[in-house]
Each structure stands twice: as structure tokens, then as C-alpha cells.
Amino acid sequence: MKIVIMGCGRVGARLASLMDVEGHEVTVLDNDTYSFRRLPPSFGGTALFGNGIDEEAQKKAGIEEADIFVALTQGDNRNVMSCQIAKHVFNVPRVMCRIYDPLREEMYSALGLETISPTKVFAQLLKEKIENTEEKAKD
Amino acid sequence: MYIIVIGGGRLGYFLLKALLNEGHEVLVLEKDVRICKTITDELGSVCFRGDGCEASTLAEVGTGRADMLVAVTGDDEDNLVACQVAKHKHNVPRTIARLRNPQNAALFKKLGVDVTISTTDIILEAIERQVPTHPATELLSIDEKDLVIVDVKISAESTTIGKTVKELSLPKESKLALIIPNEGNTHVPASNTVLKAGDQIIAVTTPETKEALKTALRGI
Numbered sequence: 070m071k072i073v074i075m076g077c078g079r080v081g082a083r084l085a086s087l088m089d090v091e092g093h094e095v096t097v098l099d100n101d102t103y104s105f106r107r108l109p110p111s112f113g114g115t116a117l118f119g120n121g122i123d124e125e126a127q128k129k130a131g132i133e134e135a136d137i138f139v140a141l142t143q144g145d146n147r148n149v150m151s152c153q154i155a156k157h158v159f160n161v162p163r164v165m166c167r168i169y170d171p172l173r174e175e176m177y178s179a180l181g182l183e184t185i186s187p188t189k190v191f192a193q194l195l196k197e198k199i200e201n202t203e204e205k206a207k208d
Numbered sequence: 209m210y211i212i213v214i215g216g217g218r219l220g221y222f223l224l225k226a227l228l229n230e231g232h233e234v235l236v237l238e239k240d241v242r243i244c245k246t247i248t249d250e251l252g253s254v255c256f257r258g259d260g261c262e263a264s265t266l267a268e269v270g271t272g273r274a275d276m277l278v279a280v281t282g283d284d285e286d287n288l289v290a291c292q293v294a295k296h297k298h299n300v301p302r303t304i305a306r307l308r309n310p311q312n313a314a315l316f317k318k319l320g321v322d323v324t325i326s327t328t329d330i331i332l333e334a335i336e337r338q339v340p341t342h343p344a345t346e347l348l349s350i351d352e353k354d355l356v357i358v359d360v361k362i363s364a365e366s367t368t369i370g371k372t373v374k375e376l377s378l379p380k381e382s383k384l385a386l387i388i389p390n391e392g393n394t395h396v397p398a399s400n401t402v403l404k405a406g407d408q409i410i411a412v413t414t415p416e417t418k419e420a421l422k423t424a425l426r427g428i
Contacts, residue, residue, distance in 0.1 A: 122285050124311060146261055146285040153288075153319055172263045173289070176297055 073098065073135045073161075075121035075151050076142035080167075082107035084139065089114045096130045121151040124158060132159045139165045145173055152182055209233065210274045212300075214260035214290045215281035216243045219306065223280060224254060235269055261289040263297045271298040280306040288312075291321045323351075344422040349415070356415050357385075360425045362407040367427030374399040379420045382413035 070093045074081050077099040085097045086109050095114030098121050099105065105116040119126030121140065132138065138155035140148035145168045152166040166184045168174040174186035209232050213220050216238030227234045228251065237260035238244045247255040258265035260279065271277065277294040279287035284307055291303035303322050307313060310326040317324065336345045348357040362369060368376060373384065384397045390406030397409070403425075413421045 123309065124315070144285065146283070146289040149292075150285040150288050154315060157318055158315060170262065173261070173293070176263065176293065180292075180296065 070094070070136045071131065071134055072096070072137045072139065073127070073130045073132055073155075075099075075138070075140045075148075077104040077107060077116065078141060078143065079107065081139075081141040084141070085114060086112055096135075098126065098130045122147055122154065124154055127151070127154060127159065132161060135159075135161050137161070137163045137165065139167075141167050145170050149173070149177055149182070156182065209276065210270075211235075212237065212260075212266075212269065212271060212274045212277045212294070214277065214279040214287070216240070216247050216255055217280070217282060219280045221247060223278065224251065228254065237265065237269065261286055261293060263293050266293060266298055271300060274298070274300050276300065276302045276304065278304045278306075282308065284308050284312050288316060288319065288321065291316075292319065295320050343426060344418070346418070347410070354414055355412055356418060357410065357412055358418060358421065360409045360411060360422055362403055362405055362409065362426060364405050365428060366403075366405070366425075368403050368425060369405050371403055371427075372399065373397050373401045373403070376403075376424050378424045379413065379417040381417045382411055382421045384409055384411045386410040 072088055072093055073096045074085050075098045077085070077097045081097060085095050089095045089112055097108070097114065097116050098119050100118070100120045102118050108116060117130050119129060121127060121142070132155060138152065138161045140151045142148055148166050148168060152164045155161040156164045164183060166177065166182050168177060168184050168186055169188050171186045171189045174184045174189065178184045211227055211232050211234050213224055213234060213236045216236045220236055224234055224236050234254055236247060236255045237258055238247070238255055239259055241257055244255045244257045256269050260266065271294055277291060277300045279290040281287055287305040291305050294300040294303055305316055305321045305324050307316070307324050307326040310328045313324045313326060333346060343361055343363065345359045346356050347359050386394060387397050387401065388394045388408040388410070389404060409425055411421060
């Protein structure tokens with residue numbers, strides 16, 4: 070499978086490395102080459118300098134042959150825009166978008182993007198963990 | 209009209225001033241507290257501090273009854289999201305986005321932004337109009353019909369001089385409307401009209417066939 074990841078932060082670099090180990094063809098795109106330090110030395114994919122909200126940069130990253138595009142930059146709006154380019158301009162079969170703001174996440178999910186809000190997911194996870202320990206204490 | 213402007217930078221500031229002068233109800237959304245304070249000090253309470261891309265902020269300023277939202281921040285992605293939130297969450301009838309990258313125009317239209325404005329394109333068009341030797345100038349774009357009106361000049365080096373209109377292989381999407389010759393009267397071209405050096409041809413075409421039309425008319 071060919072995967073294009075935009076944003077080589079902690080999550081981006083980790084996902085890139087995990088998918089690379091599994092034998093997938095991975096390209097990571099970031100507009101700061103210093104971010105690529107997070108990739109492990111064994112990383113066999115491509116690290117590419119470029120701005121993911123630019124159609125040309127996405128093309129260079131091989132978006133036209135990609136099976137999956139994942140947007141993981143710090144900016145919700147950058148993620149949203151790059152995902153819409155991947156989905157509506159390049160017709161990538163699967164496009165995944167990180168959106169911190171839960172309200173924005175709901176809206177773009179309703180508009181047909183596959184979205185994940187780490188804010189929602191993590192808060193829910195913490196709540197469940199807290200409740201679990203409380204229940205255990207009761208027992 | 210109630211108009212919401214996203215971004216209180218230089219462009220937003222002067223836009224706000226002009227719209228207020230025209231008697232519109234205008235509100236600027238600006239994230240930076242200092243910029244917000246400057247605007248409020250100078251122009252009154254027409255600036256709201258907040259993120260124009262957030263549905264809740266837009267709800268707070270009554271975006272539901274806005275007639276228009278204009279996003280003029282310096283970042284294309286922010287302008288896109290502000291317009292999309294206004295459109296999909298608050299049903300704003302008309303959204304306008306400023307573009308930094310002129311190549312984003314088609315994408316933004318596809319994603320539901322009604323009007324895009326690129327400063328780069330506006331300056332380019334102004335240059336084209338100023339440079340008399342420029343062979344083709346876009347005079348007007350009719351977005352709803354996906355047509356443009358262009359002005360093509362037949363210069364001395366054009367290989368089509370002396371040819372009739374029917375001898376040219378014009379793209380089928382285009383229509384010649386008018387010929388303004390160097391000397392003599394303006395006339396409507398017929399199929400047997402002969403092209404002369406110095407002719408200025410006004411034609412209607414689609415944005416995609418603009419270049420092909422130019423080449424067909426000039427032969428170079």
C-alpha cells in the first residue's frame with residue numbers, strides 16, 4: 070500500500086515508521102526538514118520537503134498513486150485543506166484528517182471526511198480510566 | 209447588509225473602514241487582542257476577538273443572519289475553513305475568500321466558496337493592461353457561465369495577417385465578437401473578414417481555451 074503522511078511530528082513520524090516496518094511504501098511530507106530528525110535511522114520510506122496544502126507538493130509526494138493520505142500537522146485548517154485537496158482533486162481512496170477542535174471535526178465528518186479528534190478521543194479515554202479505578206476502589 | 213470580515217490585518221482594516229462608510233453593518237473577527245484593541249479605539253466596537261474558523265465564535269456574533277462573510281487573513285487554509293464553516297454551519301448565502309496562492313481558486317470554488325480574490329492575479333491583470341504589446345488580455349470573467357471575454361492583438365509578427373476568419377482554426381467554444389482595427393471603424397467579424405496587423409479582437413471563450421484561441425488568432 071502507498072501512504073502519504075503530511076506532518077512529521079511525533080505522531081506523523083511514529084505512524085510513518087510503523088507502516089514502513091510493515092512493508093508499506095511511505096512518503097512523509099513536512100515544510101520543515103528539521104522535523105525529519107524524528108524518523109528512525111532505519112526508516113526506508115521517503116522524507117520530502119514541501120507544503121501539503123500545495124497541489125504541486127502533493128503531486129511530488131506521489132499522491133496520484135497513493136492509497137491513503139493522512140494529515141497530521143499541528144494546524145486543523147491545514148489538515149482540513151490538504152485532505153480536501155487529496156480527496157476532491159486527486160481522488161485518493163482513503164483520506165484521514167486529524168482535527169483537534171471537536172466542533173470542526175464534527176462538521177467535516179458530516180461533510181464526508183474521515184476525521185479523528187484527539188481531543189475527544191483522549192478525554193474520553195481518560196474519563197473511562199478514571200471511572201474504572203473508582204469502580205475497582207468500590208469493589 | 210450584515211457583513212462579517214475574518215482577519216483584522218491591513219486588508220481587513222481598510223475593508224472594514226470602506227464598508228462602514230458605505231453604511232453596512234460590519235463586524236471584524238480577529239484573534240490578536242492588540243489588533244482588536246487598535247480597531248476598537250479607532251473605529252468603535254466593530255471588532256470581536258475570536259477565531260473566525262470556530263463555529264461557536266461565529267454563532268456568538270450572529271453569523272446566522274449575516275448576508276456575507278469575507279475571509280481576508282493571510283493564510284489560505286484559514287480563509288477556506290472560515291468560509292466553509294459559515295456556509296455549512298450558518299447558511300451564509302455569500303462567502304468570499306482572499307487567496308495567497310492563485311492556484312487555489314479552482315479548489316476553493318469546488319469546495320463551496322462563492323468568490324475568490326487573488327491579489328497576485330489582480331496585479332498581473334493590471335500589468336497585462338499596462339503593457340501594450342501583451343498579445344492577450346482578459347477583460348472580464350463571467351464566472352456563472354464559465355466564460356471569459358478577452359482582447360487579442362494582431363501584431364506585425366502574427367502569421368495570420370491576410371487570412372480570413374474562416375481560415376483560422378478557432379476553438380469551438382469561442383466566438384469573435386468585435387474587431388477594433390488600427391484605422392477605420394470597429395466592425396463585427398464575418399467569416400470572410402480579413403485580419404490586418406494592428407487589429408484588436410474582442411472574443412468570448414472559456415478559461416481553458418483562452419490560450420488556444422490566442423494561438424489560433426495570432427498564428428504564433
